[in-house]
Amino acid sequence: MSEYRERLWPSPWIIAIAALAIPASLLTFAAIDLVVGALTGIVLFSGVIALATISAPTIDVSGGMLRAGKARVPLAFVGETELARGVEARHARGPGLDARAYLVIRGDIDPVVRIEIVDPQDPTPYWLVSTRRPEALRAALDAARAHSA
Template sequence: MPEYREKLWPTPWIYLSSLLLVPASILVLAPVSMPAGIATGVVLYLGVIGALSLTAPVVEVAGGRLRAGRAEIELSHTGEAVAFDPAAARVQRGTGLDARAFLVIRGWIGPVVRIPVVDEADPTPYWLVSTRRPKELAAAINGSRRPE
Protein backbone atom coordinates (compact mmCIF):
# COMPACT_ATOMS: atom_id res chain seq x y z
CA MET A 1 0.00 0.00 0.00
CA PRO A 2 1.55 3.35 -1.02
CA GLU A 3 2.17 5.91 1.69
CA TYR A 4 1.42 8.66 -0.83
CA ARG A 5 -0.02 8.52 -4.33
CA GLU A 6 -1.18 11.28 -6.64
CA LYS A 7 -1.85 11.47 -10.35
CA LEU A 8 -1.09 14.92 -11.78
CA TRP A 9 -4.29 15.33 -13.80
CA PRO A 10 -4.80 18.50 -15.82
CA THR A 11 -7.04 21.08 -14.18
CA PRO A 12 -10.58 21.68 -15.50
CA TRP A 13 -9.58 24.94 -17.22
CA ILE A 14 -7.20 22.97 -19.47
CA TYR A 15 -10.11 20.83 -20.65
CA LEU A 16 -12.29 23.92 -21.16
CA SER A 17 -9.65 25.95 -22.99
CA SER A 18 -8.92 23.00 -25.27
CA LEU A 19 -12.50 23.27 -26.49
CA LEU A 20 -11.31 26.27 -28.52
CA LEU A 21 -9.84 23.76 -30.96
CA VAL A 22 -13.35 23.05 -32.26
CA PRO A 23 -14.28 26.59 -33.41
CA ALA A 24 -10.71 27.16 -34.66
CA SER A 25 -10.97 24.08 -36.85
CA ILE A 26 -14.39 25.16 -38.09
CA LEU A 27 -13.04 28.60 -39.03
CA VAL A 28 -10.13 27.09 -40.93
CA LEU A 29 -12.09 24.40 -42.76
CA ALA A 30 -15.50 26.11 -43.21
CA PRO A 31 -14.64 27.41 -46.70
CA VAL A 32 -13.86 23.83 -47.76
CA SER A 33 -16.44 21.83 -45.78
CA MET A 34 -18.37 22.64 -42.62
CA PRO A 35 -18.79 18.97 -41.58
CA ALA A 36 -15.04 18.42 -42.09
CA GLY A 37 -14.32 21.43 -39.85
CA ILE A 38 -16.59 20.13 -37.09
CA ALA A 39 -15.22 16.58 -37.33
CA THR A 40 -11.62 17.80 -37.34
CA GLY A 41 -12.24 20.02 -34.31
CA VAL A 42 -13.82 17.19 -32.33
CA VAL A 43 -11.01 14.77 -33.25
CA LEU A 44 -8.34 17.32 -32.30
CA TYR A 45 -10.07 18.06 -28.98
CA LEU A 46 -10.39 14.37 -28.10
CA GLY A 47 -6.76 13.79 -29.12
CA VAL A 48 -5.43 16.59 -26.95
CA ILE A 49 -7.55 15.60 -23.95
CA GLY A 50 -6.61 11.95 -24.40
CA ALA A 51 -2.91 12.76 -24.62
CA LEU A 52 -3.00 15.00 -21.54
CA SER A 53 -4.92 12.42 -19.53
CA LEU A 54 -2.90 9.39 -20.61
CA THR A 55 0.45 11.07 -20.03
CA ALA A 56 -0.39 12.51 -16.60
CA PRO A 57 2.46 11.34 -14.36
CA VAL A 58 2.00 9.53 -11.05
CA VAL A 59 3.87 10.61 -7.92
CA GLU A 60 4.12 7.81 -5.39
CA VAL A 61 5.99 7.01 -2.18
CA ALA A 62 5.94 3.30 -1.38
CA GLY A 63 8.31 0.62 -0.16
CA GLY A 64 11.16 3.03 0.55
CA ARG A 65 11.07 4.41 -3.00
CA LEU A 66 9.88 7.62 -4.64
CA ARG A 67 8.39 7.31 -8.09
CA ALA A 68 7.72 10.45 -10.13
CA GLY A 69 6.55 9.74 -13.64
CA ARG A 70 8.78 6.99 -15.07
CA ALA A 71 11.71 7.64 -12.72
CA GLU A 72 12.33 6.03 -9.33
CA ILE A 73 14.81 6.66 -6.56
CA GLU A 74 15.51 4.90 -3.28
CA LEU A 75 14.58 7.20 -0.42
CA SER A 76 17.85 6.29 1.29
CA HIS A 77 19.54 8.32 -1.50
CA THR A 78 17.50 11.44 -0.73
CA GLY A 79 17.79 14.22 1.80
CA GLU A 80 15.10 16.17 3.63
CA ALA A 81 12.22 17.00 1.27
CA VAL A 82 10.96 20.59 1.38
CA ALA A 83 7.47 21.71 0.34
CA PHE A 84 7.00 25.04 -1.46
CA ASP A 85 3.73 26.93 -1.81
CA PRO A 86 2.85 28.37 -5.26
CA ALA A 87 4.67 31.68 -4.68
CA ALA A 88 7.92 30.07 -3.52
CA ALA A 89 7.53 27.31 -6.11
CA ARG A 90 7.68 29.91 -8.86
CA VAL A 91 11.22 30.79 -7.77
CA GLN A 92 12.14 27.09 -7.56
CA ARG A 93 10.92 26.55 -11.14
CA GLY A 94 12.51 29.77 -12.38
CA THR A 95 15.51 31.71 -11.11
CA GLY A 96 16.30 29.21 -8.35
CA LEU A 97 16.36 26.19 -10.67
CA ASP A 98 19.54 24.19 -11.15
CA ALA A 99 19.84 23.01 -14.76
CA ARG A 100 20.96 19.56 -13.55
CA ALA A 101 17.80 18.98 -11.50
CA PHE A 102 15.36 16.22 -12.39
CA LEU A 103 11.94 17.76 -13.07
CA VAL A 104 8.43 16.36 -12.98
CA ILE A 105 6.55 19.62 -13.08
CA ARG A 106 3.23 20.62 -14.59
CA GLY A 107 2.31 24.21 -15.33
CA TRP A 108 -1.25 23.80 -14.06
CA ILE A 109 -0.06 22.72 -10.58
CA GLY A 110 1.43 25.53 -8.49
CA PRO A 111 3.13 23.87 -5.48
CA VAL A 112 6.30 21.78 -5.74
CA VAL A 113 8.44 19.62 -3.47
CA ARG A 114 12.22 19.73 -3.67
CA ILE A 115 13.93 16.44 -2.83
CA PRO A 116 17.74 16.63 -2.50
CA VAL A 117 19.73 13.70 -3.91
CA VAL A 118 22.55 12.75 -1.51
CA ASP A 119 24.02 9.91 -3.59
CA GLU A 120 27.49 11.12 -4.58
CA ALA A 121 27.46 8.95 -7.71
CA ASP A 122 24.36 10.77 -8.99
CA PRO A 123 25.06 14.09 -10.79
CA THR A 124 21.47 15.23 -10.16
CA PRO A 125 21.44 17.67 -7.21
CA TYR A 126 17.71 17.33 -6.52
CA TRP A 127 14.29 16.37 -7.83
CA LEU A 128 11.61 19.02 -8.23
CA VAL A 129 8.14 17.49 -8.31
CA SER A 130 4.75 19.18 -8.80
CA THR A 131 2.03 18.20 -6.36
CA ARG A 132 -1.32 19.52 -5.20
CA ARG A 133 -0.52 18.38 -1.64
CA PRO A 134 3.11 19.46 -1.03
CA LYS A 135 3.13 19.07 2.76
CA GLU A 136 1.73 15.54 2.56
CA LEU A 137 4.25 14.48 -0.09
CA ALA A 138 7.18 15.97 1.84
CA ALA A 139 5.98 14.28 5.05
CA ALA A 140 5.62 10.92 3.27
CA ILE A 141 9.15 11.19 1.84
CA ASN A 142 10.70 12.33 5.09
CA GLY A 143 8.83 9.74 7.12
CA SER A 144 9.84 6.90 4.80
CA ARG A 145 13.53 7.69 4.40
CA ARG A 146 15.83 5.00 5.70
CA PRO A 147 19.52 5.85 6.07
CA GLU A 148 21.96 3.43 4.44
Protein backbone atom coordinates in the same frame (compact mmCIF):
# COMPACT_ATOMS: atom_id res chain seq x y z
CA MET B 1 1.35 -0.78 0.09
CA SER B 2 1.69 2.82 -1.06
CA GLU B 3 2.36 5.51 1.53
CA TYR B 4 1.63 8.25 -1.03
CA ARG B 5 0.36 8.20 -4.59
CA GLU B 6 -0.74 11.05 -6.80
CA ARG B 7 -1.44 11.28 -10.49
CA LEU B 8 -0.91 14.76 -11.91
CA TRP B 9 -4.08 14.92 -14.01
CA PRO B 10 -4.61 17.93 -16.28
CA SER B 11 -6.43 20.86 -14.71
CA PRO B 12 -9.98 21.67 -15.86
CA TRP B 13 -8.82 24.82 -17.63
CA ILE B 14 -6.63 22.66 -19.91
CA ILE B 15 -9.83 20.95 -21.06
CA ALA B 16 -11.47 24.33 -21.66
CA ILE B 17 -8.51 25.50 -23.73
CA ALA B 18 -8.49 22.26 -25.74
CA ALA B 19 -12.19 22.76 -26.44
CA LEU B 20 -11.27 25.92 -28.35
CA ALA B 21 -10.01 23.63 -31.13
CA ILE B 22 -13.64 22.98 -32.10
CA PRO B 23 -14.68 26.56 -32.98
CA ALA B 24 -11.23 27.22 -34.47
CA SER B 25 -11.64 24.24 -36.78
CA LEU B 26 -15.18 25.29 -37.65
CA LEU B 27 -13.92 28.74 -38.67
CA THR B 28 -10.99 27.29 -40.61
CA PHE B 29 -13.11 24.82 -42.58
CA ALA B 30 -16.30 26.93 -42.87
CA ALA B 31 -15.59 27.76 -46.51
CA ILE B 32 -15.09 24.07 -47.35
CA ASP B 33 -17.57 22.15 -45.17
CA LEU B 34 -18.90 22.72 -41.65
CA VAL B 35 -19.13 18.98 -40.98
CA VAL B 36 -15.44 18.55 -41.80
CA GLY B 37 -14.66 21.49 -39.51
CA ALA B 38 -16.70 20.03 -36.65
CA LEU B 39 -15.16 16.57 -37.05
CA THR B 40 -11.65 18.01 -37.23
CA GLY B 41 -12.27 20.05 -34.08
CA ILE B 42 -13.63 17.06 -32.20
CA VAL B 43 -10.67 14.90 -33.26
CA LEU B 44 -8.17 17.61 -32.22
CA PHE B 45 -9.94 18.16 -28.88
CA SER B 46 -10.03 14.42 -28.18
CA GLY B 47 -6.38 14.04 -29.12
CA VAL B 48 -5.22 16.84 -26.84
CA ILE B 49 -7.24 15.48 -23.91
CA ALA B 50 -6.03 11.92 -24.53
CA LEU B 51 -2.40 13.04 -24.73
CA ALA B 52 -2.67 15.17 -21.57
CA THR B 53 -4.28 12.28 -19.70
CA ILE B 54 -1.92 9.55 -20.90
CA SER B 55 1.17 11.64 -20.23
CA ALA B 56 0.08 12.62 -16.69
CA PRO B 57 2.98 11.61 -14.44
CA THR B 58 2.57 9.72 -11.17
CA ILE B 59 4.30 10.41 -7.87
CA ASP B 60 4.59 7.37 -5.61
CA VAL B 61 6.26 6.71 -2.27
CA SER B 62 6.18 2.99 -1.50
CA GLY B 63 8.38 -0.04 -1.02
CA GLY B 64 11.36 2.04 0.04
CA MET B 65 11.35 3.97 -3.24
CA LEU B 66 10.32 7.39 -4.47
CA ARG B 67 8.98 7.34 -8.01
CA ALA B 68 8.23 10.51 -9.93
CA GLY B 69 7.41 10.24 -13.59
CA LYS B 70 9.79 7.69 -15.10
CA ALA B 71 12.52 8.02 -12.48
CA ARG B 72 12.93 6.35 -9.13
CA VAL B 73 15.32 6.65 -6.23
CA PRO B 74 15.67 4.62 -3.01
CA LEU B 75 14.43 6.55 0.01
CA ALA B 76 17.87 6.06 1.58
CA PHE B 77 19.13 8.68 -0.91
CA VAL B 78 16.34 11.18 -0.27
CA GLY B 79 17.36 14.13 1.88
CA GLU B 80 15.55 17.26 3.02
CA THR B 81 12.41 18.56 1.33
CA GLU B 82 11.25 22.13 0.74
CA LEU B 83 7.74 23.23 -0.19
CA ALA B 84 7.10 26.21 -2.43
CA ARG B 85 3.96 27.97 -3.62
CA GLY B 86 3.22 31.09 -5.64
CA VAL B 87 6.21 33.36 -6.22
CA GLU B 88 8.58 30.92 -4.50
CA ALA B 89 7.40 28.07 -6.76
CA ARG B 90 7.85 30.21 -9.87
CA HIS B 91 11.37 31.05 -8.70
CA ALA B 92 12.13 27.36 -8.06
CA ARG B 93 10.92 26.44 -11.57
CA GLY B 94 12.70 29.39 -13.21
CA PRO B 95 15.69 31.48 -12.08
CA GLY B 96 16.35 29.35 -8.99
CA LEU B 97 16.47 26.09 -10.96
CA ASP B 98 19.67 24.06 -11.11
CA ALA B 99 20.14 22.70 -14.64
CA ARG B 100 21.11 19.32 -13.20
CA ALA B 101 17.82 18.88 -11.30
CA TYR B 102 15.32 16.21 -12.29
CA LEU B 103 11.96 17.78 -13.08
CA VAL B 104 8.43 16.44 -12.88
CA ILE B 105 6.58 19.71 -13.15
CA ARG B 106 3.23 20.73 -14.57
CA GLY B 107 2.75 24.41 -15.32
CA ASP B 108 -0.90 24.18 -14.32
CA ILE B 109 -0.06 22.91 -10.80
CA ASP B 110 1.34 25.67 -8.60
CA PRO B 111 2.92 23.95 -5.56
CA VAL B 112 6.26 22.21 -5.96
CA VAL B 113 8.38 20.12 -3.61
CA ARG B 114 12.15 20.25 -3.86
CA ILE B 115 13.53 16.85 -2.80
CA GLU B 116 17.24 16.71 -2.07
CA ILE B 117 19.14 13.69 -3.47
CA VAL B 118 22.06 12.67 -1.25
CA ASP B 119 23.51 9.86 -3.38
CA PRO B 120 27.22 10.69 -3.90
CA GLN B 121 27.16 8.77 -7.22
CA ASP B 122 24.21 10.77 -8.59
CA PRO B 123 24.99 14.15 -10.20
CA THR B 124 21.36 15.22 -9.70
CA PRO B 125 21.28 17.57 -6.70
CA TYR B 126 17.50 17.45 -6.26
CA TRP B 127 14.17 16.60 -7.80
CA LEU B 128 11.60 19.33 -8.32
CA VAL B 129 8.12 17.81 -8.32
CA SER B 130 4.74 19.46 -8.86
CA THR B 131 2.04 18.26 -6.51
CA ARG B 132 -1.42 19.33 -5.46
CA ARG B 133 -0.71 17.97 -1.94
CA PRO B 134 2.80 19.10 -0.98
CA GLU B 135 2.35 18.63 2.78
CA ALA B 136 1.13 15.05 2.29
CA LEU B 137 4.08 14.24 0.00
CA ARG B 138 6.55 15.67 2.50
CA ALA B 139 4.92 13.76 5.37
CA ALA B 140 5.01 10.49 3.38
CA LEU B 141 8.69 10.98 2.54
CA ASP B 142 9.56 11.78 6.16
CA ALA B 143 7.57 8.78 7.47
CA ALA B 144 8.98 6.38 4.89
CA ARG B 145 12.55 7.53 5.55
CA ALA B 146 12.07 7.18 9.34
CA HIS B 147 10.58 3.70 8.83
CA SER B 148 13.45 2.53 6.59
CA ALA B 149 16.16 3.92 8.88
